[in-house]
Structures are given as structure tokens and as C-alpha cells.
Amino acid sequence: MNDLVLLAALVRGPAYGYSLKKTAGLIFGNSAMHNNIIYPALKKFMRNGWVEQATVPGDRGQQRKQYRITVAGRKYLFEQLGIFEDREAGEEGAFLIRVAFFDVLPKRKREAIVTARKSFLNSRSVELSELRKATRPRSFGAVALERVQNIVTDELRWIQQLEGKLETTKGDLKCT
Numbered sequence: 001m002n003d004l005v006l007l008a009a010l011v012r013g014p015a016y017g018y019s020l021k022k023t024a025g026l027i028f029g030n031s032a033m034h035n036n037i038i039y040p041a042l043k044k045f046m047r048n049g050w051v052e053q054a055t056v057p058g059d060r061g062q063q064r065k066q067y068r069i070t071v072a073g074r075k076y077l078f079e080q081l082g083i084f085e086d087r088e089a090g091e092e093g094a095f096l097i098r099v100a101f102f103d104v105l106p107k108r109k110r111e112a113i114v115t116a117r118k119s120f121l122n123s124r125s126v127e128l129s130e131l132r133k134a135t136r137p138r139s140f141g142a143v144a145l146e147r148v149q150n151i152v153t154d155e156l157r158w159i160q161q162l163e164g165k166l167e168t169t170k171g172d173l174k175c176t
Contacts (some may be wrong), residue, residue: 002033004097006041007077010069013142014054017042017065027036028093042067050076082109089116099162110166118159125152 009015009023017038025032045051050073059062069077081101088094089138096116102110128149135141 001093001094001097002043003045004039004077004080004094006038007045007069007073008097010051011074013076014066014068017067020067027097042092049073049075060123064157078104081105084109084116085111086116088122089120102166105133107166107169114159114163114166118156121152121156125149125156128152 005027006020009020009027012075015023018037020042021032021038021134024038030150042051045067046053049164050070052069052070054066054067055063060153078101082105084094084098088098095113098105098113105113128145132142132145132149135145
């Protein structure tokens, strides 16, 4: 997931490591992704030919490293975004990053991703309902379960809206 987020952040254009830290942190709900994740990933990306590094002058006369995704990196990213199995279906972030790139995924992939996520959420809703039956009414446990159930229900409602948007999108969109 980290790799997808970092490569996706580079699709917008070249970026410095610090900027990637902040963007990835924002996506994951943190202040910033840790250096021990960012820089080893960038080194791996460069080894694989997915990212190029350039040294550019900074604002205060220092030299800064700037990273840019390559054609091979884009290809790898879009291939990985199209992979959505049971493990990914259970991860909200894995689902949302793919939704963010629906414009470049083939229609059949978009539909499969939405179907897999809906299936996961429906199963989770059933399991939560069963768990709630075994929970003492008006307990804090019941309150917490109700909150989680509401999150699942809200996402299912949102997915219905997303499906409506997918229906109005004709065919496959072009990958840029």
C-alpha cells in the first residue's frame, strides 16, 4: 500500500522527499510518513526504474533531490491498481486509492473493485449484526458496534452513488 501511495503522489508531477512524506501522511491520516519508509521505497523505485532522481537547487542555495515517476513506474502503478483481491477489499485505503484512479482503470476493473468492496462490507455488516446480538444492550460495547455499523452502512450508501457515476461513464477512459 505504501508503494502505491508514493507512486500515486508522483503522478501529479516531480516532488521532493519531504513533500512525499507529507502527502503520504495526509492520505494515511498521519502528519507525515516516516523517513524509514519513504527513502528506502524511493531507492527501490529507482532500482526498478520506476522513479528517476534529479538534483535541483533549493530555495536557500542548497541542493535538493527531486523524484519523478517514469513511464515504467506509471505502468507498474496502473497494473498494481488493477489488482484487488480479498485482502485489498478489506482495506479502506486500498479501495479508496483505486477509486481515486478510476479514470485510468478499465471499466471491468472498476466494476470488479466496487463489487469486491461491496461484498466485503456486506459480509462485515452481517458479522457486526451477529456480534451486536451477543453484546449487552446500552453498553459501551454496543455503542462502539453501532458506530462501526454506521460507518459500514454509510460506505455502502456512498458506493451506490459511485455505481451510479460508473453507469454514466461510457466505456474505458484513456490512461495518461
